[in-house]
Amino acid sequence: MKYIIIGAVAGGASTAARIRRLDETAEIIMIEKGEYVSYANCGLPYYIGDVIKDRNKLFIQDAASFKRRFNIDVKVRTEAIEIHPSEKKVTLLDLYTQKTYTESYDKLVLSTGAVPIKPPIPGIHSANVFTIRDVHDTDLVKAVIQNQKVKHATVVGGGFIGIEMMENLTHLGIKTRVIERAPQLLAFLDEDMALLAKSEIEANGVVVDVNNGLSEIRDNADGSKTIKLENGDEFQTDMVILSIGVLPNNFLAKAAGLEIGQKGGVLVDEYMQTSNSDIYAVGDVIEFHHPICNASYPIYLAGPANKQGRICANNIVNGNTKKFNGSVSTTIVKVFGKTIAATGSNSRLLKNHNIKHITSITHSSSNAGYYPGSTPMVIKIAFDPESGVLLGAQIIGEEGVDKRVDVFSTYVQNKQTIDDLMEFEQAYAPPFSSAKDPVNMAGFVANNIMDKVMQIYNPEDAIEISKKEFLIDVRTPEEFEAGTIPNARNIELDELRNHLTEIPKDKTIYVFCEVGLRGYLASRILVQHGFEVRNLSGGYRFWKNTYGLTVGESEKAFTYN
Amino acid sequence: MKYIIIGAVAGGASTAARIRRLDETAEIIMIEKGEYVSYANCGLPYYIGDVIKDRNKLFIQDAASFKRRFNIDVKVRTEAIEIHPSEKKVTLLDLYTQKTYTESYDKLVLSTGAVPIKPPIPGIHSANVFTIRDVHDTDLVKAVIQNQKVKHATVVGGGFIGIEMMENLTHLGIKTRVIERAPQLLAFLDEDMALLAKSEIEANGVVVDVNNGLSEIRDNADGSKTIKLENGDEFQTDMVILSIGVLPNNFLAKAAGLEIGQKGGVLVDEYMQTSNSDIYAVGDVIEFHHPICNASYPIYLAGPANKQGRICANNIVNGNTKKFNGSVSTTIVKVFGKTIAATGSNSRLLKNHNIKHITSITHSSSNAGYYPGSTPMVIKIAFDPESGVLLGAQIIGEEGVDKRVDVFSTYVQNKQTIDDLMEFEQAYAPPFSSAKDPVNMAGFVANNIMDKVMQIYNPEDAIEISKKEFLIDVRTPEEFEAGTIPNARNIELDELRNHLTEIPKDKTIYVFCEVGLRGYLASRILVQHGFEVRNLSGGYRFWKNTYGLTVGESEKAFTYN
Structure with missing residues (x-):
């Protein structure tokens, strides 16, 4: 043969x-x-x-x-x-x-x-505009960095390669700006998780434009280039990496x-x-x-x-005996100190395909909080509301993100359910996990939602809700004073049983705490006293770092009403 | 209620x-x-x-x-x-x-x-003999370490708590000796993997006795104690931690x-x-x-x-609606720089229960070898030879051991097969994995065994085989010279096709290389030329660090025959 x-x-x-x-x-x-x-x-x-x-x-x-x-x-x-x-x-x-x-x-x-996409934009074939697809491309970029004074680079496209290039150029001391035409970076994430990623990138001194495409590359007399964006903005750069897609x-x-x-x-x-x-x-x-x-x-x-x-x-x-069963798109990218990963389908993709699902956001520690080096991670999962089949998971954190996405990947690949997440038997010793692993916690919370032990509302709806509904911040007065969702009132969880008469029985009560646990406990107390209650998925912390970023100062002034 | x-x-x-x-x-x-x-x-x-x-x-x-x-x-x-x-x-x-x-x-x-086991051994109730079960025990041990000059400690029992205590006492600068009555430490491991664990512990300056129980604790006049072992050995210590079991x-x-x-x-x-x-x-x-x-x-x-x-x-x-489905004994312990973990059943336990299985040993890197910080790990899996159901996995390494044992744990919990290991879709970027994850590699090798693409022999049998059979080391002459299995002859893999006439067709050929891959390639070449071939599971590296440790110098002298 x-x-x-x-x-x-x-x-x-x-x-x-x-x-x-x-x-x-x-x-x-x-x-x-x-x-x-x-x-x-x-x-x-x-x-x-x-x-x-x-x-x-x-x-x-x-x-x-x-x-x-x-x-x-x-x-x-x-x-x-x-x-x-x-x-x-x-x-x-x-x-x-x-x-x-x-x-x-x-x-x-x-x-x-x-093959890399190279749209017909003026200047796209000029010098020092590169794609990164093979060794040859790489040698060229490396030579330009070594031999010319590259002080500023522009990365066009905020996908994997773009973000990895952005990180590596920053690592070399090159000021970097990322341009993304879509409304968010890293299309494998939902908008809210992508906002967390964007914050991390900006915190490392990188300028990020979203909702803004490249419209022109012009050569300047001094060897630099002028980049013009679709919104008319212009800036100077020395090198352009095209990572628009393939x-x-x-x-x-x-x-x-x-x-x-x-x-x-x-x-x-x-x-x-x-x-x-x-x-x-x-x-x-x-x-x-x-x-x-x-x-x-x-x-x-x-x-x-x-x-x-x-x-x-x-x-x-x-002969044809072995089958490929498809890819669930398990992906991961290191972004400075953070690791960002996902498996399965995100909520946006599921909506595009009209697939019914619920999302749930949980905060966990990489390992036992009392053991040194424990770092936080946020997990967003999507699951089928009837069967409980896990449809996808997204994670942002530091340590142990790669581990949890791999575990979720096995569950998504095998079409397993929220019950399986709860039963997941992690290898536990304090340096590696907690008695309840982040995967278990995601399962427990999703199970509470499926069993209607807890009802939730999503962070993207929090501001609209805050304008019309009865919103209770169940954190401590100190936490409340340091910042809360506009129009929230404060009744601390441990005092809740003593303040039931102050809460209206004729409307739905929206509660929240820092990460979701105290809000859940509050919802359990209230539900059993006859209230209709919703708890904020992901808590104040997630909201503050995503949709909360867009709340203007005037709205924030409503906080202490 | x-x-x-x-x-x-x-x-x-x-x-x-x-x-x-x-x-x-x-x-x-x-x-x-x-x-x-x-x-x-x-x-x-x-x-x-x-x-x-x-x-x-x-x-x-x-x-x-x-x-x-x-x-x-x-x-x-x-x-x-x-x-x-x-x-x-x-x-x-x-x-x-x-x-x-x-x-x-x-x-x-x-x-x-x-409750901790405290056998009726003379002196077991004397001062400074402790178990570690609760906060009170812990406070006592901590106080003795802080207030008395504890220079030497004896840990009786080489299970989880014993090994964790051994590590922590060593970390405090206390010379530590571990006594284990069973033939090996860490009963959740097979003997070979436990030998690797023992080497790591000894390399950190800890004296380890296996096959040797505690027979007496005597108080000395200077406040120290004399420990007598079942084999008659005696030594002095300042503190005894009993972690015999519960x-x-x-x-x-x-x-x-x-x-x-x-x-x-x-x-x-x-x-x-x-x-x-x-x-x-x-x-x-x-x-x-x-x-x-x-x-x-x-x-x-x-x-x-x-x-x-x-x-x-x-x-x-x-009411009784939620079920517990049992534990697959997923466990992990940090031992100085190494992480040791297991899930499911080891080969010893499977043998005790007459459960038919094959074991396979693979070496992998925690992440892409070309990316900094990649560390090696050795994985031993056990699986059903007919159905391919994964029965257990044991891992020793540094980075990423906790991740792989958690992935294996999901497969053992769900009674999945070698096919599933091969299909496992890991989150891959160079800092986190390789294009073929260690879990995939374990699956590929096991699949080759199941499909009879490769037949193996186990490291515990290598010495007996070397005395009687035709043994080929397919590594380079340089590797061969640096040490090999007694009686092996050297035919380098890349030269194998030119030396087929030197290999007897009337007997089974036993090949090995450093980790198993070149031995596999050699076995494929030989099998297709009509030879009956076995490849050493885990290669020379695993054998050398386990059963090879017991080969005397005189036997080693046969190496270059």
């Missing part, structure tokens, strides 16, 4: 190596347009940021080691320019000699990845007549097989049915790409 | 608080023999070790705050001395006044915990005629109800059906105790 794999990074390299392990006698050819194979593309921003100091560490294998260890023929600087499915041949262009030739195949694997690199597949999805990805079935049974595809170039939303999406993630490679190789060699 | 809860730590306090949240009008009395309620008993060793400096941090609630917030009547320094189930009454002894009185109940909850504190339950299990725990059903329908029990005092082994065991863990409390309260107030 003769296998050709087009694309020699993540998915392609995994597929090729696994094919060899399963079939020692096969002829395997791997085609790579670039100079490098099997490199650590997720490490590129950190190499630019000098966090990874040794460039050699980015390379896992090279063409020679692939040959030596796997007996795989790797052709670098070679571009596949056409697939001829009926003849089972590929036309290749040697980029060194500029000569074309053809190779036949029994089975072909497409792992051509994705699209599946579907050029070859389209020309070969393979079925392409609505989002531009090559359509594959669960065996990674395209619409042509001799052609498989893996990685960023495909799109795949989303396990939660009834739609197919590209999956721009290295983890799924590597897993698809293994599955694809098994199916190619042994 | 009137509820009495006996025992006011973890399980008891959780139950009481939840009952109040569900029933504002109930009369709730909580009985506590000690002076303190709802304290952080898992933090006690760390308070002794000055890691937790503020004693107040150990206390979550006190009797007054329970009254104020939950309207719960807490009677401290009060001992329940008899339950009268037919009359639904409890006789209580006020330890201050030494007066007895009775309280009636509608429902009773037993949360009396466990037993369910079943005195009240037994006297009340409640059904007691074979291990001495109060038997409860999945609703936490004892054999008397008006009496429930939670925490260390119960024993419960083990989800993997067909037997019931006590569960001496704070996490399950807290969860049982919540379940118990729901069932007591609302």
Whole structure:
């Protein structure tokens, strides 16, 4: 058998190596347009940021080691320019000699990845405007930083790569500004969680524009550039990183007549097989049915790409026996001192797909509060109100965020429920967790909501509610004095049983505390005395750091009414 | 309704608080023999070790705050001395006044915990011999350390508390020796993993005796003590910590005629109800059906105790609706720079219960190797050879061990399989994981074993095999020269295809490399050339640090034959 794999990074390299392990006698050819194979593309921003100091560490294998260890023929600087499915041949262009030739195949694997979006904005092709997609891009950016005096950089696009580049440029002492056309950064988060992320970024001296796109890049006489934004604002910068997004690199597949999805990805079935049974595809170039939303999406993630490679190789060699079950989009990004992560679908995506859900916000500590080094985290989960199936989780914190998102990921992948979150048996000793893990706490609170032991209201509605409804801050007078939601009155939890007569029975009572626990206890006391009560999800702390940021000073003056 | 809860730590306090949240009008009395309620008993060793400096941090609630917030009547320094189930009454002894009185109940909850084992060894009741069970014990130990010149301490028993005490005493600069009667430390581990733990402890200057019990404690004239071990060895010490183990504190339950299990725990059903329908029990005092082994065991863990409390309260107030599904014994302990954790059943326990299983050992990095701070971990999993159901996992490493054991815990709890490990979608960015997470890698290797893509041999058998079989070290000549398994010959992986004629076809070939990957690749090449091959699980590195430690110098001399 003769296998050709087009694309020699993540998915392609995994597929090729696994094919060899399963079939020692096969002829395997791997085609790579670039100079490098099997490199650590997720490490590129950190190499630019000098966090990874040794460039050699980015390379896992090279063409020679692939040959030596796997007996795989790797052709670098070679571009596949056409697939001829009926003849089972590929036309290749040697980029060194500029000569074309053809190779036949029994089975072909497409792992051509994705290409960065470069919108037709004036100046976008000028010097010192970069995308970060491969080693070559990275070397260019690194050289410019080292050789020119880059004092200010502009990152266009607040997704993963943009945020990682922003952090790494800041780490190098370069003043950085992030431009995002959408209303928020980090589209995998809900608006409220994205506001927390934005605050963290701004607290580290980075200027962030949201709701504001790039409209022009002009070269200045001194070598700097002027950036013009869609709202008319202008500022000077020395370098521009474009991280607006990527699209599946579907050029070859389209020309070969393979079925392409609505989002531009090559359509594959669960065996990674395209619409042509001799052609498989893996990685960023495909799109795949989303396990939660009834739609197919590209999956721009290295983890799924590597897993698809293994599955694809098994199916190619042994027939279609191993299935890929989709990606639940488990993602994570380090943002200065914070870790921001998510799995499954956020509330915005669920609403777009008309999927009924409840969200719940909880604050927890990374580990036992009495043990040194414990840090807070905020968790927002979304779940089906009837079945309790967990639909997604978002977390922002410091220590242990990566752990909890991985645990939530297993529950989302396996379509498990709030009951499972409650039962989760964490490894507990004081340095690592609490007797009730943050995952358990998220489960307990959601269970109280499902069982109607507690009813909640959401932070985005707090201001509207405060204008019309009876709002009680059940924290201590000291906490109340230091700041509260406009129009709230203060009845401390431990005094609540003595002040029941002051609370109207004919309207819904809205309570809140700092994080949600005392508000819950207050709601239990009031409900059992015949009141209709709602508790603020995430408490004052979450509200203050998200929607509370937009409350003007005049509104705040109402606080002590 | 009137509820009495006996025992006011973890399980008891959780139950009481939840009952109040569900029933504002109930009369709730909580009985506590000690002076303190709802304290952080898992933090006690760390308070002794000055890691937790503020004693107040150990206390979550006190009797007054329970009254104020939950309207719960807490009677401290009060001992329940008899339950009268037919009359639904409890006789209580006020330890201050030494007066007895009775309280009636509608429902009773037993949360009396466990008591430390103190075997009848000469000198065991002498001064400066302590157990660590409550705040009082802790204060005593702390006072002795502060006021007397404790230069040397002896910890009897190498379980959790023993190891945590050993670490904390060492942290204070006290020379420490650990005595364990069993053949290994940390019974939740298999022997090989326990050998790795022992090496880490010894590397930190602690003397460890295994297979050697305490036989006598003698007081010396200078205030020190002489410890005599079962093998006759004697040494001097200043303080003894007994952490031999605990037993369910079943005195009240037994006297009340409640059904007691074979291990001495109060038997409860999945609703936490004892054999008397008006009496429930939670925490260390119960024993419960083990989800993997067909037997019931006590569960001496704070996490399950807290969860049982919540379940118990729901069932007591609302009728038996919420189930406890058992504990998979997910546990973790910090040992100097290492973290040691496990979930499910280890191989020894599975063998004891005649449960068929395969074990597999893998080495992984906590996160991408090219990103700073990546540390190694070794993972041993056990799984059902037919169904692939994961039965247990043990991990030793530094960073990210707590994360992986929690992920494994969800899979063990939900009776999931090796396929699920392979599909696990981790949150991947270079600071947090690799494109293939350690959990995935464990799954991939186990899947290769299940699919017979690779056959393995276990490290405990390596020496016997080396004496009789054809053993190939497929590492580089440099690695081979630096040390190998006796009688191994060296054929480097990348040269293997050129040396096939030197390998006998009439016998099974045993290969190994450093961690297992190159051995796997070698086995794939050989198998496809018609050889019968086994690869060493965990590779040379695991063998060298476990069973290899026992190979004498004379045997090592055979290395270069």
